[in-house]
Amino acid sequence: MATVEHSVSGAASASPDRDAPVEILPVRALPVVGVIVAALIAAIGTNSRWALDFFHVAGGGIWTALDLFLGFVLGPILGRLSIPARVELTKKLMPKLVLIIPVLVTMTLAAGFQLARYNGMLDTSFPRHAWVVASFAVVGVMAVIAIGLLEPANIAVLFELRKPQPNPAVIEKLMRRFIFTAGITGAMQIGTLVIMTRLAS
Amino acid sequence: MSGPEQEAWANRKVPPVTGLWMLSLALIAGGVSYLAAYLPKRAPLGPAVGLLAASAIVLAVGVVLLARQRQFAWQRFRQVAGWTFLAYVVIAGMIEYAFIYDHTHGAVLVVMTLMLFVFMLAPPLLVGFTVARFQHTS
Secondary structure (H helix, E strand, O other): OHHHHOOHHHHOOOOHHHHOOOOOOOHHHHHHHHHHHHHHHHHHHHOOHHHHHHHHHHHHHHHHHHHHHHHHHHHHHHHHOOHHHHHHHHHHHHHHHHHHHHHHHHHHHHHHHHHHHHOOOOOOOOOOHHHHHHHHHHHHHHHHHHHHHHHHHHHHHHHHHOOOOOOHHHHHHHHHHHHHHHHHHHHHHHHHHHHHHHHHO | OOHHHHHHHHOOOOOOHHHHHHHHHHHHHHHHHHHHHOOOOOOOHHHHHHHHHHHHHHHHHHHHHHHOOOOOOHHHHHHHHHHHHHHHHHHHHHHHHHHHHOOOOHHHHHHHHHHHHHHHHHHHHHHHHHHHOOOOOO
């Protein structure tokens, strides 16, 4: 692959902003995360039907759209960019995703489980209980992919970008893995949407 | 490093611990889904205990395979896995609290807690390994 011979550091020195070290965790965004998690805990604690619906539906919708966008829109675009441009985009995008994806997943799953409990859907006597169990299986597979491949790739690419001379081959390998797994989980979310709409109708 | 050397470094062979630890997580996910499918009734615990034992064995095999590596960035592995472990201790603590709050007790609580313990170990190992495998040791 000839493209990996492009200089990464050369392209990254055009502005002072580009020389700044890559942030693994965007600390400034942590208060926002804290507020969202606190509101989620309050929704679960009070069994507020509207709040649980909001966190589950809004979280699930944004999570699905983001995964599909990363896997099927941004992924192919990223693959056609030059190596320096790819690195530059990765530097800006990945620290944000370290927070956004886990927060969306927590919102969707925690509110969803509580909603199912509140509505009696977890009970084996629920007429469509098999669909609930199917959703457990789909979520289980997505969780294993996300915890085993997606999130580690996200963190590893940020560590690589912090090096004085990042290895473009490592970045490309990790980004391919990240985008591919985001696409898979996005596609599996379509299955979840089918299950959820069956349960809700 | 030149282009081909960078490529070779990115693709060097490592023990298949990512696959093993993902399998360990999948077995735990299967066990939890199995127990949850019976709620609020109590599921027969045999299959769940089998899945838990298989998961713990697969996790341990991965740890042994990794521990035999000489050329590995152990310091970076410990740093990343340590911080991730801290995050997962908090997550596991909240889940355990939810178990107790929901009146889970007896053998089911023991099995769920042990599953949670394995679940708490696998992600830090996965993140630590994925970061450290691309770090130079010297």
